[in-house]
Amino acid sequence: MNNHHQTKAFKRYTVTSALPYANGPIHIGHLAGVYVPSDIYVRYLRMKKEDVVFICGSDEHGVPITIKARQENITPQQVVDKYHQINGDAFNKLGISFDIYHRTTAPLHHETASQIFKTIYDKGIFEENDSEQYFDEKENQFLADRYITGTCPHCSYEKAYGDQCENCGTSLNPQDLIEPKSVLSGNKPVLKKTKHWYLPLNKYEDVLSKWILDGHKSDWKTNVYGQCKSWLDHGLQPRAVTRDLEWGVKVPVEDSEGKVLYVWFDAPIGYISATREWAKENGKDWEPYWKSDDTKLVHFIGKDNIVFHCIIFPVILMAEGSYILPENVPANEFLNLEGDKISTSRNWAVWLHEYLEEFPGKQDVLRYALCATAPETKDNDFTWKDFQSRNNSELLAIFGNFVNRTLVLTHKYYEGKVPSLGEITEQDKAVIEQIKAFPGIIANSLDKYRFREAVGEMMNLARLGNKYLTDEEPWKVIKTNPERVKTVLNISLQICANLSLVCAPFIPFTAEKMSKMLNIKELLWDDAGRLDLLKENDLINQPELLFEKIEDETIQKQIDKLQNTKQQNIINAKADPLKPEISFDDFQKMDIRTAIVLKAEKVAKTKKLLKLEVDTGVDIRTVVSGIAEYFNPEDVIGKKVLILANLQPRLIKDIESHGMILMAERRDGSLYFVSAGDDVEKGCKIS
RNA sequence: GGCAGGGUAGCUCAGUGGUAGAGCACACGCUUCAUAAGCGUGCCGCCGUGGGUUCAAUCCCCACCCCUGCUACCA
Secondary structure (H helix, E strand, C coil): CCCHHHHCCCCEEEEEECCCECCCCCEHHHHHHHHHHHHHHHHHHHHCCCEEEEEEEEECCCHHHHHHHHHHCCCHHHHHHHHHHHHHHHHHHHCCCCCEEEECCCHHHHHHHHHHHHHHHHCCCCEEECCEEEEECCCCEECCHHHEEEECCCCCCCCEECCECCCCCCECCHHHCEEEEECCCCCCCEEEECCEEEECHHHHHHHHHHHHHHCCCCCCCHHHHHHHHHHHHHCCCCEECEEECCCCCECCCCCCCCEEECHHHHHHHHHHHHHHHHHHHHCCCCCHHHHCCCEEEEEEEEHHHHHHHHHHHHHHHHHHCCCCCCCECCEECCEEECCEECECCCCECCEHHHHHHHCCCCHHHHHHHHHHCCCCCCCEEECHHHHHHHHHHHHHHHHHHHHHHHHHHHHHHHCCECCCCCCCCHHHHHHHHHHHHHHHHHHHHHHCCCHHHHHHHHHHHHHHHHHHHHHHCHHHHHHHCHHHHHHHHHHHHHHHHHHHHHCCCCCHHHHHHHHHHHCCCCCCHHHCCCCCCCCCCCECCCCCCCCCCCCHHHHHHHHHHHHHHHHHHHHHCCCCCCCCCCCHHHHHHCCEEEEEEEEEEECCCCCCCEEEEEECCCCEEEEEECCCCCCCHHHHCCCEEEEECCCCCEEECCEEECCEECEEECCCCCEEECCCCCCCCCCCECC
């Protein structure tokens, strides 16, 4: 209904896939959410002869990469080189058909990001804040706003953050805080002069509201629209676009030593620099793809990225002034794996580069399985059993088998030559009508970014073929009415040919095999639905099987592998590096003793906090502890615990906490009590 | 805790103000051209819970519960 093809004609498409962060490999969650859908969309557009550029690349800046480099004792550049290579290669092998897979460490990207920053800077749009900023001398680094806490100057709330006071809602600057404290070291940070630039998102609230809330109410996905509405209703804050860091795009103005663009600012610009690089390599002009009103810009992303692509990046583009805004941002939800959240750190994932090695030649199986189970409207679960079923029951039994039986019959009866289309029966007519209708049905789903639906309809065309064959029984009719069989097989072959067309966006490797078998040359979407894709006497090659059965053992091996990595994780759990050495005196300063929990209740309006009353032997005191996610209040009453008793009292959510309960953290983040045993008495000192 | 999205058959998902649908799985039947594949039929559901609006609610309103994301919170 809200089909933009009807209301607005686009001359070209710029399609982007979220830039994967170059500190790890690609897994099935990334694929199902972003790369498979976007590739399907782009392949479909290309088949319609649309002018389209498909953009992706590695996002290579930001603090996490510097941390990873430090951990592995290599340079940040070495980190990103490694994953840029692995991921680019893996995408390519899966048939994700980016026109370019670029990277944000490329000089052209630095140039582009600088230019855009400079343009906005020259227009005086940034709010410049060159006052002093807090610096943690112990950690030797500037502190991000939310790594500083202190007392709110408006409401005297003692636990206000550097950017905002939770209590009264006022937005703050870190230096407004009374008695600031570094969250990193706990020390008092010192003020050090530094300059930063802010993008005044707040000044764009009206334009954004008009654009999104009024303009895209009906064509954006509900999750995307809802999230944007939430942000806009809350009101936007100016956001710093620079940071005191070495790794990144240098801030291109004077007096900005040691500063780079904040990674969220430079990353989406990576789409633009990638387009420029592609244009350069292919002798094209990049600008129409980003600056012309008749270009349709579409961002494929995961749901965690909505605010950057719907609010922040559009503001950057508007501020720059010469760019178009995205027409749609089809964000997907998340994919789980065998019931658990995919986790890179816990190694709970199916990695693309590993899949490609372990399932050679089965790219389409993964593409199909992930598309069919893509988390379009809500989180979804990938299981190996489902993967097996998608292959065996659908790709093989329905799709592959139909093609095979048709081609086998053609060879058996006609030596591989396409038989003539004779008289058409009523049943034929009905089938023909459906063949004609399918491309439109599939296209309609694709236009609305409903890829699951689209791939289902593709499979329905194969179902139609199977039903047609079963109904017409050519293997029987051949004995009584051979003339009729020619028509039946002609139509069946046309279905095969049509399948090879409409399946191409989803399972391109299979489409390729089919067009070779059928000797079909040019594949265009507009040809789909035709009944003369194969002409009488055209020669069909010997059929080869399109899919092979995936056995239980193969699946079990994968499930075992997951279980093993889970076990491995526990065994190999890398201990955190030792903290710097301390003196015996330092240790002696700590008063750790046993205590008993007397009362426990959840702190209102928090997820993690329990307010505990504990008996330390010397007193009964209140301690606030962040354990509510793993323990119910009633379960901790009576617990014998260890407490750090002489810790400076601290106000947490308006409750003064006296001391800290000692907990041990498992690798998955869950907690358990550190205890001296159940027979311990309260008030014993630990030394 | 705030905000957003979701909670529909064993599994993955559609859907509508008028006593619920598809695919897979399962059962039975038909078929044998085909990779033990195909086709047909059937089974399975207090449409998260409790209220309300309505002649009528799974779909509208309110409250609550659960899952996910963003955000706050872990001395």
